[in-house]
Amino acid sequence: MIKVAIIGAGAISDSHILAYLNFKEKCQIVAFADLYVDKAKQKAEAYNLNAKVYPSYTELIEKEEFDVASICLPPYEHAPTAIALLNSGKNVLVEKPMAPSLEDCDQMIAAAQKNNRLLSVVAQNRFRTPVMRLNTVLKSGIAGKILFGKADSLWWRGSNYYDLWWRGTWEKEGGGCTINHAVHHIDMYLWMMGMPDSVLAITTNLNHTNSEVEDFSTAVLFYKNNAIGQITASLIHHGEEQQLLFQCENAGLSLPWKVCSYNQRENGFPEENSEKAAEIQAYYDSLPEVKNTAHNGQIENFLSAIEGKGDLLVDGNQGRNSIMLITAIYLSAHLGTKVDLPLKEDCLFYTRDGIVKNAKKFHKKTKSVDNISNSKITFGKEF
Template sequence: MINVAIVGAGNISPAHIKGFLEFPQRCKIVAICDIYKEKAAEKKKRFGLNDAIVYENYKEILKMEDVDVVDICTPPYTHANIAVDSLNAGKNVIVEKPMAASLEECDKMLEASRKNKKLLSVISQNRFRTQFMKLKKVVESGLAGDIVHAQVDSFWWRDHSYYDLWWRGTWEKEGGGCTLNHAIHHIDMLIWLLGMPEEVQAVMNNVAHDNAEVEDISIAILKYKNGALAQITSSVVHHGEEQQIVLQGKKARISVPWRVYASVASNNGFPAGRDEKLEKEIQDYYDSIDETRYEGHTPQLDDVLKALELNRDVLVKGEDGRNALELITAIYKAASTRQVVKLPIEKYDPFYTVSGIMASVPHFYEKKTFVENFSDERITFGRDIK
């Protein structure tokens, strides 16, 4: 039995708790912690965690010898300290996205993981969704040809009041705006599908949330070593929240949501119709790939449990979380400096540290008011609301 402690009982914690509860024969939640102890107590009651001990200081959990995994569901600026302390205490760690607030903090977490020989996994639950798993395999099959362009639309919508929460909308505590905390899922997907680019250009602004220092929209252009280009729009100002990743291969277009289109040309190079044979071949291959058993956070938590049970690597490692943060940091640097940013970002770069980022990024508005907690913690998606 793998014993789990949840640190952070806010909006995202139910997704983790429900995920672990899918495997009652393999794991048990033995502690839950939050600086607002009543929130931890409420989650204990709501999910029937009768044997779980409630704490308000995560360091109490680290004294528990029977805790195998610390699952961090706190705001981004706290991730590194909690993770490093947990790893040094001999615990395995799962941490919500983003991995940390800076590359410096990521590297401290990775070093603690290596030094203590403990697992470190960063939540990237969309990698485990059926449509992305299938798209990944289609890309790897080569049926669509080399990918020459990617279009990433990470369109979310959040009302003005979203940034009233005390830690949101600040560079210091949230680490950034929609690029870091919303588009990170799609950015992680892009890296998983195509790898890291070599150059980044970007612009960003805050167009609808004057209670936040951070951006609510950014647009980035990426250049890969093989010449391929990609564009990423990160937003919390898009009504309806339509999201997609479109990959243009030399032979065909493929995407999530799934669609395949293969053009054929006339002798003058203009489109003359569709290559239905190739489209069918790609579609048949896509349909032959098994669907994933679980959705949401559950499959990634299952993967972590399997890694501990079988002494193997997790599918999403700490290095994957760092890669996503490095690309996002490059977007912030490019948008702030109005310059082309080359990857990787080195340790001497001002954007490597939290203090350097704080001194370099624009503060679009001053955050003047805040609330400690929302009474409604539900996470809803506009595309699902009829």
């Protein structure tokens, strides 16, 4: 039986608890930690967990026996917590974003390697049927080369979203909607289209005044093979119409799932290529359904990898890829120029210190609350 500890008893911890509870034959939640011990106690009771509760991860590591941990803490705590856990021989599943800086990510990956333990980063949206299928369709080549890829990571949050103590600062949240919201779509986009060779971006804050960080960014990505990408992250979009879109040589494919294909007429104008569209649709339909979706799927994958029954779908290097592109977006906006990838260790934003010292603070965070009483959250589009 795999013994599990949950670290952080806030909004996202429910998704982890429910997912582990789905695999009762493989694992058992034995411990819980939160700065606010009562929060952890209440949650342990609500889910009928026979779990011991601790006020810190250090005490939990010192006193408890367990094999794996889910880190559900604010981003600035991800690296120190993951490194301490890995160094004490635990396997780690860390919430997104992996960490606020590339230096943090590198130290986490090194700790996993040194201790021969698994490190997985939450990217639960990969574990959905349309997302898995689109990735397979793109990689099969049936639609031809990708010419243009686009991720619209459009969300809406009220201004009081940033009242929570750790949100809205470069130091604790690590950035705004690009790192904390768009990371979901950036993970899927990079999984499907790969890392660009350079990025040109702007960031701004349009309507969240209790926050140092951006609530809008848009970036153009350039690939060696001449393909172009475009990623927009926003917290001002009523309707949250999120999408991924890939225009390939032979067809356009998007999420929410849609396929469209054109042939040229004699004058170069388009006509529907219903045969190609039907061929792609048939291939898409033939691909397997994802049985356990979102956090359930990711935690199933994590537990199976621990049992030696398969590889992690999202390991530390994949989590790092998203942070590298996000860092490049921040750096390009800061410098006002195109930035080349991969970023190197001597880049201004490689360390958290470099980001905190140099990134533009759009507003001063003046209001801060310890807890928000109704912590129920909504998630992005399920596609």
